[in-house]
Amino acid sequence: MTSLTGHSTRRRRLGATAAAFGLLATLLAAGPAAAVPDPGEPPAKSGKASEQDRTAAGTAARSGKTPAVDEIVHSRNISHLANLPKGDLKSFNTDLAFQGRYAFAGNYDGFTVYDISRPKSPRIVSQVLCPGSQNDISVSGDLLFLSTDSSRSDDSCSSTAQPATEKSSWEGIKVFDISDKRNPRYVSSVETACGSHTHTLMPERKNVYVYVSSYFPDETFPDCKPPHDGISIVKVPRRAPEKASVVDFPVLFPDGGNPGPPENPSAMVPTTGCHDLTVFPKLRLAAGACMGDGILMDVSDPAAPRVVDRVQDNENFAFWHSATFSENGRKVVFTDELGGGAGATCNAEVGDKRGANGIYHITGRGDQRELVFKSYFKIPRHQADTENCVAHNGSLIPVRGRDIMVQAWYQGGVSVWEFTDSTRPREIGYFERGPLADPEAIGGSWSAYYYNGHIYSNDIQKGFDVLKIRDRRTAGAERVRLGELNAQTQPDYR
Template identity: 40%
Template sequence: MALSPSRRRRAVAGLSLLAGAALTLTLLPSAQASVAEPDPREGLGAGLYDAETVTEGIDLLSTQPKPDGVNGTNSDLAFSGDYVYSGNYNGVNIYDVSDPAAPVLATSVFCPGNQNDISVYGDLLILSVEATSGRVGCASAAELPGGSANPQNVFRGIRVFDISDRTNPVNIAEVQTCKGSHTHTIVGEKDGDLYVYGSGTAGVRSTAELGRCSGASSLLDPDTANFAIDVIRIPLDDPASAEWVDNARIFSTCGSSACEADHASGALNSFPLSNPQPLVAEGLQAPGGQSASQVVTCHDLTSYPAKGLTAGACQGAGLLLDTSDPENPVRVDAVVDPNFAYWHSATFNNAGDKVIFTDEWGGGGAARCTPTSNVSILGGVVDTPTNWGANAIFDIEGTDEAPDMALKSYYKIPNVQSAAENCVAHNGSLVPVPGRDIMVQAWYQGGTSVFDFTDSANPVEIAFIDRGPVDASRLVSGGYWSSYWYNGAVFGNEIARGFDSMALTETDALNAVELAAAASVVEDETNVQNQQEIVWPASFTTVRAWQSAVERQGLLDDELSDKITATVDRAERFSTGPQAAKAKANSIRDLRRLGGLVGDSDVEAGLADAIEELADTL
């Protein structure tokens, strides 16, 4: 998938073209891509708002500096209607993005408590608070009885806001949890209740703050807040009564809370984990390679209600959960990987038969995309491993009752960043192109990368944007925390610089009809960690995009491809205007016949279904 020559390198003085520059493809462990010239991301000039920038296949439309008041570290994003909700360690900034090229700050909510991981559900805004600096009611310690010395003033958990008035969010509920909430995930509704899973990665708080909390290390203590995730219920008819329900023991030997007494032993790897072989030379991992975290809780979970599944990035392992009953999650598969230091987040493909896990090697605060690293286990300063701090792509095989995650490959942006740039795999989302698995992803100061993983074993980068470091002489935290697709645009929360809007542009790797089909998917709401099935409208554009996907995989011969193009073009001509009813009927008949001419692979079946749905609408 060659990229078109649209790469731009921009300094503060203006634009300059790098004619003929070649893109460095991801260096997969199985095969190294040869390059003619250095990657253009290498050696970019530094600056907070004037860093040199290079792009390929993506345009930076707008940068909104963080507003006064809510101007701490930017974190995650959520979307509803024309609004983007930008999490920030000091609260939330809400932007009107009805024109993605010109976002407008609608309002800011000052409510300190990092990370302020964020979701939106109807008229509810949900925030995660883990830091001990959080206070009840979003107040400062000085405003509360007893001040900072009063343990009852500390808030760590899930906050719920009423955002029926987008310009005036109101804090209506606060659910305290024992380890706070680093992140949370909306899992789904059941019997009028909304279920949210909370993931706390900090230590267990004292009983003076919350009486039910036990941080006991005993593997036999059924009351410990460790080795669990929090289940929180929000009654939709009375969200102010939101409450903590229970610890979900998904690390237990049986994979659920059904064997409460054996809740922790599974975390020590006595539960059946498949252990895929690392895609590196034998001997480099002996016995463990990376110093992996213990499986005590999950950093992040991503639910896919349409499939009844949730993927858990759980510190030292990747879990697959059956969450068809959201109050009682059950582990159905788990994987470990000696190349992973810290399982951070997860993303399903739209078919639900693949899952990508990210490794936050270095915790997001280290330079992990440098050409060389001091990795003692590999013998001191060596070429930085391309499968450390990367994505691991798994196919979900087996049966619905007994799924099995099979490692297929790794994906990482090229190791050309400097030691002044924190860089590692972070948060991303799907780009809704029919027939293809495409993801846009944040890499902190590694920028934003767009890659195609339709072939699980051979992911390929197809677009990127990257800035130089915030500071050339030292590592100052910055870069994209999250980069997500939403209703035709890409939005990124930049840790240091602010809120960005971007647009993917036409290249050989992503053509105009595919971009148009992606933009035709308009959602009322998007929370990336609560994936909703992508459904494309029945349209000529959708059919053409599916045809393009089939052609990219070499599954259409020229004769059939020409026949499909001619038939779809003719049907479009007859779909409107004063044409005779017979001509329109003939074009519909011809469309239906097309469906029987293509093959039976998944992507060809998608094309046949799109043709049939189009004929139905005509």
């Protein structure tokens, strides 16, 4: 799902500040946002990509130069169909989820519901102000889930920042009813240990199990003391979401997790929990990206996941961030969020093995399954030293017989790449903007996912982008249609 892990060591101070950025005094507990835009801020509007960015396609890449400030460039097989500015939610844009003709976009200030029935002209249906870092988002049926990973005065949407050292502070999962997309209704909340940095849905007919990932415990935090070597499992009854509750906290690392290489303790972040999990419900598998560890889990019993294998890469992985299965579930792509999303790590100095993806094959059966490393992949386009860039959130482009993924790289843009041959991955398309005008600003694509024929990207600063890829290698995906997509609950496309 999501992260600015570079800020997370101080997340209970900075996360709360970022969540409140741009908010005015009036906050709504539910319903469409009624916030007033900041003075001078243009109203949100949709529209096709400009002729300038279409004609710029590939120019910077062919010349080998960094694009100009805010210049849009892309490969010839990618079209930029639309951009929709953020509207009334002014803070960082985060993750995306999809259902029917709607996209749901997280923002540190709340979330936005978009109508994407006409991808060239998306429109805002509603916006809900509900501050909390980082408002990681997912949907299932009539329910929408938000992660709060910053200490708040209470669980309401009018809460204020409050130190995690205070026992009364709250952070965790919020649940909304989205049966009326124009008027989402806040129905319940569940406090979880160390909050909820991200969450992953394991949906069933009667209940939705929510795997909550969080980390960085501290002895001074009453509700987040070490050790914190597992995940919270929240059970949400579909017909009574107000009865949602924590049902377990399975310990995934009885030995305490990866402490980091003693000879170079600054090379990676030690394991104190998990950052993100991806489940493959059809195969009853889950892959966990847990700071210093990558894990494979059996989730045959959704309320009692079991670790069956665990891998580490102390040489090149600094922070195991997220995971994506191949279509047949025999491979896992893990991402390394070197620099926590705030660092400029897509340059020649860092190289092509750090801040990259690691491709692993799953071998064996049952509890004998193992993760076997094959290769790294990193975008081949070096970014400016002012651009935060690293491997981040993506999803499969479902093509039978091929392994193709679309992925966000912050200011590195959106990359489409193939790993059918796991030892020789390669980029086959891209879209990116040049550096932000403010060299100190954090920006770029937080999440980029393929959904029903188009690529949707949530840009931290620039808003909601719609892309189209036209390439013989991805053409087979055009026939695939889903009713719902949470990228961390991987569908069976077969």
